[in-house]
Amino acid sequence: MxxxxxxxxxxxxxxxxxxxxxxxxxxxxxxxxxxxxxxxxxxxxxxxxxxxxxxxxxxxxxxxxxxxxxxxxxxxxxxxxxxxxxxxxxxxxxxxxxxxxxxxxxxxxxxxxxxxxxxxxxxxxxxxxRSTQQALRDALQRVSQLSEQLQAENTYLLEEINADWQHGELVGQSPPFCTMMQQLQLVANTDATVLIQGENGTGKELVARHIHAQSPRKEAPLVKVNCAVFAESLLESELFGHEKGAFTGATQRRKGRFELADGGTLFLDEIGELPLPAQGKLLRVLQEHEFERLGGQQTIKVNIRLIAATNRDLWEMVQQGTFRMDLYYRLNVFPLRVPALRERIDDIELLVSQLLVKLSQKLGRKFDSISNKSLSLLKNYDWPGNIRELQNTLERAAILTQGSVLNIELFAESAYQHEQPIQTLADCERQHISRILSQCQGKINGVNGAAKLLGLAPSTLRSKMKKLNIARE
Missing domain, CATH: 3.30.450.20 (PAS domain)
Structure with missing residues (x-):
């Protein structure tokens, strides 16, 4: 040897x-x-x-x-x-x-x-x-996500729908809808910031998700933040994260929504509810693409595409001093307006066809169609609650309908008749909010509150009640 x-x-x-x-x-x-x-x-x-x-x-x-x-x-x-x-x-x-x-x-x-x-x-x-294990977990999660996505997309393949635009849950063929979709297609392939404007219940979140799904970032996450849900003291932590001990209850370090959306899209819903201090920090992130967690000193860089949505007039808020002008111009790079349902009544039949399929799945019953009389009633209503109200109307009617043909029995027909005197939008909105408040026994906040059913922030609902002179029962 x-x-x-x-x-x-x-x-x-x-x-x-x-x-x-x-x-x-x-x-x-x-x-x-x-x-x-x-x-x-x-x-x-x-x-x-x-x-x-x-x-x-x-x-x-x-x-x-x-x-x-x-x-x-x-x-x-x-x-x-x-x-x-x-x-x-x-x-x-x-x-x-x-x-x-x-x-x-x-x-x-x-x-x-x-x-x-x-x-x-x-x-x-x-x-x-560990990287291999994580890659496997990510791959399995991605397979699961794709499976769920394919399952969801199958519900939209209705023989009755032959619209020019049929992308996911966004269906329609009316001129206002087609105009919106043309603008959406133009901006989706860019990284431009989009400001989606429209009334509550018009489907602004669906529009944001569609923009993301058509963008080069579609493989990365779309992270949503509802700016009206979190208290002002917690909103910055949700957006930017925090370090352990940054405040009472911060028992460990936590990533914020900006970090979670890195490489993807961040959707800020109800942007008009963002407090002024948070507006300043948001502006800095949009300008410099970096921030620090609450209680931290490390600068974190992110690469995100921002989509914001609001039902409020941000420019009016700027003039009132409740919204930063510089942030407004940062957000308003590409404004996109979602038409109200009363502006696209011609799409009612397509929307009903789509929603019937979803109701069949949700309730475990088959709904083949809707009666002509019911469809006529739907087309002759102003829909102050927009598509969300249509969804709720159809679901309540589906629960009451015994057969496979849906009948609108929940509402008095006089509310939909041509003979009814023309009401102002404010009158329709006042009646609808009053009806929901009565249904909720005057409760505004919480899971079963009127704000939740109407798709509004509690503060927004109170503002509308004051404007429309609605008293809580």
């Missing part, structure tokens, strides 16, 4: 130096007494920098989320105290440059003459393994 090979086999240190796993040797005080080259490569720390020092303080001091990892909880140190072997699979080591990598390691006690003298930790970088 070659003499050099004999030396190699009889010198344990040479064997340890050749190992592909990182190896640390510790004395009973937790100080490093041995570090092999693989450990140096993985951590960036040279043996000369760590020998004689407590390694836990250098790259085992924090958990993956950045929270403190006390030395007395360290599995490696525990082995030196109780002499038990431990195998750990869910921790991270921190490199010299401040980055981290996932590790799996074994902590084994070392004995001499039956006396515990220290421990050895053998670890390996499992970044590639």
């Amino acid at each position: 070659d003499s050099s090979l004999k030396q190699y086999l009889h010198d344990p240190r040479l064997l340890l130096d050749a190992a592909g796993e990182g190896i640390y040797g510790f004395d009973l005080d937790g100080n490093a007494v041995f570090i092999n080259p693989a450990a140096e490569r993985m951590t960036g720390w040279k043996a000369s920098e760590l020998l004689g020092k407590r390694i836990h303080q250098f790259h085992h001091h924090s958990h993956a989320d950045g929270s403190e990892y006390p030395a007395d909880e360290c599995h490696i140190y525990r082995t030196m105290f109780d002499g038990q072997t431990r195998q750990i699979t869910n921790e991270v080591f921190w490199r010299k440059d401040g980055s981290q990598f996932p590790v799996e390691y074994t902590s084994t006690p070392i004995y001499k003459d039956d006396q515990l003298i220290g421990a050895v930790a053998i670890f390996r970088d499992v970044s590639t393994q």
Whole structure:
């Protein structure tokens, strides 16, 4: 046998130096007494920098989320105290440059003459393994998402619908609808910021989702934020995230919606409800594509496409001083107006056909069509609640209908007749809000409140009630 090979086999240190796993040797005080080259490569720390020092303080001091990892909880140190072997699979080591990598390691006690003298930790970088596992999970999730998407799209394939525009749930053939779709197609392939304007219930979120689905970012997430839902104190945390301890209740670091939407599209619904302080931070993100989490100092860069929606007149808000002019111009790059249902009455039949299929699935019953009398009633109503009101009307009628032909029995026919005196939009809106308030027994907030049923923010509903002189029962 070659003499050099004999030396190699009889010198344990040479064997340890050749190992592909990182190896640390510790004395009973937790100080490093041995570090092999693989450990140096993985951590960036040279043996000369760590020998004689407590390694836990250098790259085992924090958990993956950045929270403190006390030395007395360290599995490696525990082995030196109780002499038990431990195998750990869910921790991270921190490199010299401040980055981290996932590790799996074994902590084994070392004995001499039956006396515990220290421990050895053998670890390996499992970044590639974790990346592969994550890629598999992402692929499975994507398959699930595609499966759900295909299942949903199948419900829109109705033989009765022969519209020029039939994209997802956006169906219609009326001139106002076609004009909107032409503009939508033009802007979808760009990264331009879109401001979707329209009354409540017109389908602004569907328009935003369609823009995203037709954009180059369609494989990335569309993240929605309803600016009217969160309290002002929590909205910035939702948008930008927060660090652990940033405020009472922030027990761990959390990513905000901007980070979640990185590479994709962020949809800010009810943008007119955004408080002025949050408007300033939003403007900075749009200008610089970067921000900091609440309580943090690290600058986070993002690449997003922004779509905003509102039922309010933002320019009027600018003049009133409740909306920033510079933010308004940032958002109003490509304004897109969604027509009210009363402006596209010709689309009622197509919308009904689509909604009947969805109702059949939801209620587990087959609805083939709607009676001509009912369809006529629907076409002769002003629909102050727009498509959302149409959906609710059809669902209530479907519950009451016994056969497969839908009949509108829920509302008094006089409300839909041509002979009825022409009412103003305000009158229709007042009647509809009053009816819903009565149904909710005057309750505005909450899951069963009038605001939820009407698709309005509670503050918006109260404003409308005051404007229309509606008293709560």
